[in-house]
Amino acid sequence: QSRWAGVPQAPSDKILGLSLLYTLDANPNKVDLGVGAYRDGNGSPWILPSVRMAEKILQDTESDKEYSPILGSPKFIQLVQKLLFAHDTSGFQLLADGRIVTAQGLSGTGSLRVLAEFLHRFHSNHHVKVPDPTWTNHLSIMKDSGLTTSAYRYYDQKSNALDFDGLLEDLSRSEEGTIVLLHLSCHNPTGVDSSPEQWDEIIKMLSERNLVPVVDTAYQGFQSGDPVKDLATLFKFNDAVAMGKIPTYLLSQSFAKNMGLYGERVGTLSVICSGPRESERVRSQLAKLIRPMYSSPPTHGSKLVETILGNEDIYNQWLNDVKTMCDRLDSMRLLLYDKLTVEYNSALDWEHIITQKGMFCYTGLNPRQVEKLRSTKSVYMTADGRISIAGICLKNIDYLARSIDEVTK
Numbered sequence: 001q002s003r004w005a006g007v008p009q010a011p012s013d014k015i016l017g018l019s020l021l022y023t024l025d026a027n028p029n030k031v032d033l034g035v036g037a038y039r040d041g042n043g044s045p046w047i048l049p050s051v052r053m054a055e056k057i058l059q060d061t062e063s064d065k066e067y068s069p070i071l072g073s074p075k076f077i078q079l080v081q082k083l084l085f086a087h088d089t090s091g092f093q094l095l096a097d098g099r100i101v102t103a104q105g106l107s108g109t110g111s112l113r114v115l116a117e118f119l120h121r122f123h124s125n126h127h128v129k130v131p132d133p134t135w136t137n138h139l140s141i142m143k144d145s146g147l148t149t150s151a152y153r154y155y156d157q158k159s160n161a162l163d164f165d166g167l168l169e170d171l172s173r174s175e176e177g178t179i180v181l182l183h184l185s186c187h188n189p190t191g192v193d194s195s196p197e198q199w200d201e202i203i204k205m206l207s208e209r210n211l212v213p214v215v216d217t218a219y220q221g222f223q224s225g226d227p228v229k230d231l232a233t234l235f236k237f238n239d240a241v242a243m244g245k246i247p248t249y250l251l252s253q254s255f256a257k258n259m260g261l262y263g264e265r266v267g268t269l270s271v272i273c274s275g276p277r278e279s280e281r282v283r284s285q286l287a288k289l290i291r292p293m294y295s296s297p298p299t300h301g302s303k304l305v306e307t308i309l310g311n312e313d314i315y316n317q318w319l320n321d322v323k324t325m326c327d328r329l330d331s332m333r334l335l336l337y338d339k340l341t342v343e344y345n346s347a348l349d350w351e352h353i354i355t356q357k358g359m360f361c362y363t364g365l366n367p368r369q370v371e372k373l374r375s376t377k378s379v380y381m382t383a384d385g386r387i388s389i390a391g392i393c394l395k396n397i398d399y400l401a402r403s404i405d406e407v408t409k
């Protein structure tokens with residue numbers, strides 16, 4: 001009798017399951033729109049030229065493979081803080097006042113997990129409101145950390161746009177101290193973000209209801225093509241803290257997409273505190289929490305980030321690289337829209353393909369159409385109709401547009 005006979009089969013990860021089906025599909029025209037990783041114009045993974053430059057430098061200069069400190073290398077943290085918080089007056093002041101604690105995490109997922117564990121340990125309210133829909137792993141991360149979740153309205157299926165009134169109403173009904181998860185930009189899976197004016201209202205509501213914002217940024221740079229411009233909403237949060245409207249926010253940030261460092265697992269978490277003494281206490285508790293989990297973060301990715309952010313030429317190359325990725329995604333959106341509306345004269349409204357931002361587009365295709373696309377056309381996307389724009393290139397766009405048109409006629 002096996003000791004593990006009672007272990008039930010866990011449901012397979014939907015996106016990874018989709019990738020497997022795609023791999024097994026023999027159709028030469030097959031299209032993979034499931035996975036959220038950038039692909040170049042030939043449909044291949046892309047190592048950013050800035051990353052290649054940093055790799056060369058590291059190869060010549062790296063002198064050890066020692067452990068990093070529990071919270072990451074101080075130089076890495078300093079440079080990431082400069083990237084995230086030094087471009088606006090309020091953020092700069094929060095940094096100067098010693099009010100921001102930042103630690104390296106295992107990319108965005110690991111950073112969110114540490115924040116969730118921190119909240120579970122030190123925040124009295126264990127309930128998190130997440131947008132409906134959200135990245136599915138958000139729910140698992142929060143639940144596995146002992147937090148409970150419920151959804152606030154976010155996306156209106158009828159108009160393929162933000163349900164802002166619903167969002168605000170659901171936040172207004174939150175109990176004091178409720179944790180609220182917010183996507184900073186390029187919302188996954190919908191590609192729909194709040195406008196600057198709407199963000200002002202959201203922050204006002206967070207303030208009025210005394211809610212605790214957890215801000216997640218996994219696609220910094222993919223909204224405007226400029227990683228610094230994409231922080232505009234974060235600047236609003238910094239202003240709100242500086243003006244005493246909200247006492248804190250927590251931030252999770254990932255270099256997976258904007259540096260193409262997916263497998264290197266490099267990102268950060270930050271907690272905004274009331275002053276340097278509190279920061280010191282929070283820092284000590286983050287270290288206490290991380291030490292038994294994974295002891296210290298991996299160093300290769302963070303050394304690459306450190307090299308990119310710390311060298312002006314490579315930093316400028318990185319800005320170009322982000323723009324290259326963002327421009328390609330935008331051009332594929334435009335082309336897909338043109339093909340559907342002009343070339344195939346689709347009777348449906350596809351405007352949202354070009355108004356949504358980032359790596360993903362919520363097509364509005366229903367589960368039946370998604371299944372038909374997979375079984376009859378070998379076009380793979382998640383059941384909610386989300387497509388990864390990165391999977392589109394000149395080689396497959398015509399086939400894709402024709403297939404979408406056919407199943408939606």
Ligand code: PLP
Pocket residue numbers: 036106107108109110135183188216217218254255256262267
């Ligand atoms: N947050 C969101 C909204 C995401 O879409 C992702 C990745 O898909 C992440 C966080 C974390 O990704 P990673 O752990 O690869 O940095």
